[in-house]
Each structure stands twice: as structure tokens, then as C-alpha cells.
């Protein structure tokens with residue numbers, strides 16, 4: 068499957084490591100209002116429908132808003148745009164959650180949203196009734212190209228999965244849920260503000276030694292070899308090299324959930340699994356081998372680093388999808 072840069076953007080540029088400037092629009096985010104002086108890049112995209120919400124030209128097409136508030140945001144001409152203004156309190160809340168999560172602060176309201184403080188308190192955000200204690204952190208980071216950070220609340224110690232953008236507000240919310248004992252980093256692309264979080268929460272960070280570089284040199288626990296490794300009795304860490312040498316998935320066994328990082332995700336355009344080979348920086352062959360390894364794992368949910376979640380009816384359906392991917396893949 069040939070993917071253009073933009074077509075692949077539901078698992079976009081983490082492995083490209085595109086150097087982009089850190090945002091300077093924190094004030095814009097806090098007030099949910101447009102910046103006082105719009106320039107070409109943070110002005111509204113003409114593809115937005117008119118109304119309260121709009122997306123600006125700095126959108127990096129990470130798709131976060133599109134899966135968080137699909138009733139409002141769509142992909143138009145290679146970037147997100149407001150396709151329909153919120154028509155209910157529920158969709159408005161989702162749109163504001165997307166605004167807070169947007170890694171480039173590219174979502175705005177035409178005047179300050181009075182309920183933004185209330186919406187900030189919805190994070191960490193529960194995902195599904197069948198996933199008790201599993202949350203979206205929101206506040207995606209541009210440095211990880213909008214990767215999705217998660218929080219698992221667990222009696223043996225909470226686990227942050229990859230790094231949100233650091234904000235004291237989110238830190239306060241996480242601390243109210245018991246803080247974090249661990250920060251599990253799926254791979255080098257999605258480490259974002261890990262040092263700030265480790266300092267704030269005093270959590271033990273975990274990453275595979277294959278992805279130890281200058282920015283992760285001080286991580287407390289470095290996995291070596293091929294694993295698997297365990298965190299307590301409920302979590303297994305599965306080495307899935309290919310996207311990067313140190314890519315590791317986290318299996319939450321009781322809930323049958325796999326946190327995949329960038330190892331595998333779903334295409335935005337279909338329900339098929341996708342390895343996003345153009346971003347496979349180590350080896351597509353190894354990434355395929357790592358998919359075979361997942362045939363032995365007992366799970367029905369994929370919670371990916373980028374893009375859309377997948378839930379299968381049962382483990383057999385999960386395995387069929389992997390077998391279909393392997394059977395149809397040509398290197």
C-alpha cells in the first residue's frame with residue numbers, strides 16, 4: 068500500500084522526527100480564544116465551516132481531534148477542519164477536549180469558552196465502561212507528533228503510558244488519581260516531557276535499551292534483551308522491534324488491552340491493521356515478525372500511540388486480523 072505523507076498521517080511523523088518549533092500559544096490554549104494577532108499560520112483554515120470553532124493553518128494532521136470529536140472535525144485537504152459545529156452539549160465538550168489535546172494549539176473558539184475550566188477537569192478521560200481505570204491523558208505533545216498518552220489506575224501503582232505535554236493542571240489531576248508509580252515509554256518517539264513528569268510524579272520510567280539515546284539516558288529502568296518482562300502480575304511488556312529497535316507493547320492482561328505505541332495502528336480510511344511502513348525505521352521484516360508474536364497474546368483491544376482504537380469481538384478475531392495483515396503484506 069503506497070502511502071503519501073499526508074495519507075499516512077493518522078500515524079504521522081514521529082519517526083520522521085520533523086523538527087518543529089515548540090508551541091508558544093499556551094495563553095491561547097488556556098483561554099480557548101483566538102490569538103490577538105492572527106498571522107498566516109494561525110489564521111483559520113478556509114476549509115472550516117463558519118461558527119464558533121475553527122482549526123488554524125498550523126495543524127499537523129495528527130488526527131487527534133478527528134478521533135476525539137469525529138462529529139465536529141474531519142480531514143479536508145490534508146489537514147483537520149471543522150466540518151460541523153457542535154450541535155449538542157456532548158459534542159461541544161468533545162470539541163473542547165480536542166482543543167485541549169491538540170498538540171499545536173491549532174483549535175480555537177471565536178471568543179473565550181467559559182466552560183473550558185470545567186472541560187479541563189474531565190482529564191484524565193475514561194475511555195470505555197469495559198476498561199475501568201484506563202484513561203486518556205489528553206494534552207498531546209507536538210514533540211511526539213501528537214501521540215496519545217494514557218493513564219492506568221491500578222492498585223499496585225498507576226502507570227503512565229507515554230508522555231503527555233507537561234501542564235501543572237494535568238499533573239494535579241493525575242495526582243488526585245494517585246499519581247503514577249511508573250511511566251512506561253513505548254519507544255523513543257513518544258517520550259515528550261518525560262523528565263518533567265518524572266520529577267513531578269517521582270515515577271520510575273521504563274524504556275527498552277534499544278531506544279536509549281541522549282534524551283532518554285537518565286531513564287531509571289532500561290529493559291535489555293527480548294523479554295517478555297512484567298510489571299507486577301497484571302502487566303506484560305512485549306518486545307516488538309521493527310518500528311524502532313526498542314519498541315515495546317504493554318499488555319494489560321486482565322482487561323485484554325494492548326498499548327501499542329507506534330508498532331501497529333488502524334488506518335484512518337479503513338478497519339485494517341497498518342504498520343505504516345514508511346515510518347518503520349529499523350526493519351519492516353522485524354515489524355512483521357513482531358506482529359506474529361502478538362498471535363500468542365491474549366487481548367482484544369489495541370490502544371495505539373496514534374489514531375483510532377480497535378476492539379475485536381474476541382481473541383480469534385484479533386488473530387484473524389493479524390493473519391490477514393501477514394498474508395497480504397509484500398515487502
Ligand SMILES: [Zn+2]
Pocket residue numbers: 081082254256257310329
Ligand atoms: Zn514512533
